[in-house]
Amino acid sequence: MPSTKSIAILGTVGLPAQYGGFETLVENLVHYREHSAASDVLTVYCSSRSYPERTPEYLTARLKYIPLQANGVQSIPYDFLSLVSAVWNRNDVILLLGVSGAIALPLVRLVSSARVVTNIDGKEWRREKWRGLAKKFLRFSERIAVRYSHEVISDNAAIADYVKDTYGVNSHVIAYGGDHAVAVDAVPVDEYSLPDKYAFSVCRIEPENNVHIIVEAFSAQETIALVLVGNWENSDYGRDLRHRYQAFNNLYLLDPIYDLGKLKTLRSKAAVYLHGHSAGGTNPSLVEAMHFGVPIIAFDCDFNRSTTEDRALYFSDVESLRHQIITLDDAVSEKVGKDMVEIAQRRYTWAKVAEQYFALLHDRGEKLKGEK
Structure with missing residues (x-):
């Protein structure tokens, strides 16, 4: 000992x-x-x-x-x-x-x-x-x-x-x-009246998290809705984005949710997870999402590629993200989702x-x- x-x-x-x-x-x-x-x-x-x-x-x-x-x-x-x-x-x-x-x-x-x-x-x-x-x-x-x-x-x-x-x-x-995110009991989120198919993201609403790229890309397509949880009211950047995009029917810009049970429900029902962080290192919200086995589209930087072992999907601007969204098929989704959970269980417990x-x-x- x-x-x-x-x-x-x-x-x-x-x-x-x-x-x-x-x-x-x-x-x-x-x-x-x-x-x-x-x-x-x-x-x-x-x-x-x-x-x-x-x-x-x-x-x-x-x-x-x-x-x-x-x-x-x-x-x-x-x-x-x-x-x-x-x-x-x-x-x-x-x-x-x-x-x-x-x-x-x-x-x-x-x-x-x-x-x-x-x-x-x-x-x-x-x-x-x-x-x-x-x-x-x-x-x-x-x-x-x-x-x-x-x-x-x-x-x-x-x-x-x-x-x-x-x-x-x-x-x-x-x-x-990140396994604590899947260990909790799921809590219903009926109060949000969300669509059956949606992409999901949770982050601080900051420029380095490229929220402006994500909401603009999703506002320009109708393939899938976006549910994005964050602290919109904490900065001019967040307030301005919410004001400009809250009228889009396929964008659900939600206030912060701290209940891990509700986050589990939102993550587990998502068709894809969006991760826009471009600064820092291994981001907790990314490794948490990887445990759910959903495909991940992450901002293309060395930190995110290292975390996901180059096996996620990546974007660098509005056009590349929009392309990933509209071309994502079931076979790719299944493979990327399986890759993410395999990495998470091997490295991020x-x-x-x-x-x-x-x-x-x-x-x-x-x-x-x-x-x-």
Whole structure:
């Protein structure tokens, strides 16, 4: 048996998981710890702004609260203070999710013997929402994270290639699980009055997710309807798109749905899944969709091709997406759907992901040439 470790997990909103890939990751790490023979002491840092009741524990994890928002500009001092607390409490291992607070890592390495493992969360600085000084700061933070972490996690092989090419450092490729999306009980969605045949997508309504391409392509054809779930009212971009396209009879632009049972129903009944993300690495909503065995049409970028092993269908603009929609036949749909679920069951289950994380946290991960 491996020795017991005190492990601090930082960089998320907290537990129980709300909406977000890192939060779902942490929840599943805690579940794995609870059902395994491991005796590690897990501490998860949470935002007290999101959890006003501040319960001291969740399952077998201790919870510590920081009085700041975990997202946006406040994520920097939030992660910084979490790191200071984790060091002060003499944790053996620190798992940092994201690079917002990585500016504190040189100090952590100077005053603490804690082993630092960082998931750099794709090329976060490239996202459209970050501009000017914020973009430069996040890129600098990424550099600091790679330089001062004992181990670096990339959630996608394309991100690992980027880390190697940019910083000369090998990283561990550990993706996300998606099988929780099929494990829940389905919940009826009769209130939406949806058509029998539709394409489905769920995402944040942001330019980097190419929502404008998706809705324009579907508005220009009548082969199949589109059901797209997202936070339309959170930005001018989303509000403008909804205003322009909500009158189309074949477009169903729904507000956010957080109920996994309802999402299971919507995904399982879909004829095809649309994935427009063009930034980041392995996207949680994509690996979740792959478990449903439906054909996937994804934006053509190295991250998505890596996740789907080049076996999905791809688009790069309105015309290529419209062509994929109107030419998709039953034989291709069946093959691509079977390929997606085979990949998902082989690579994207939480048991496999958690096992890889704990092996690395216990310094039992595969040794990499050239790592620090």
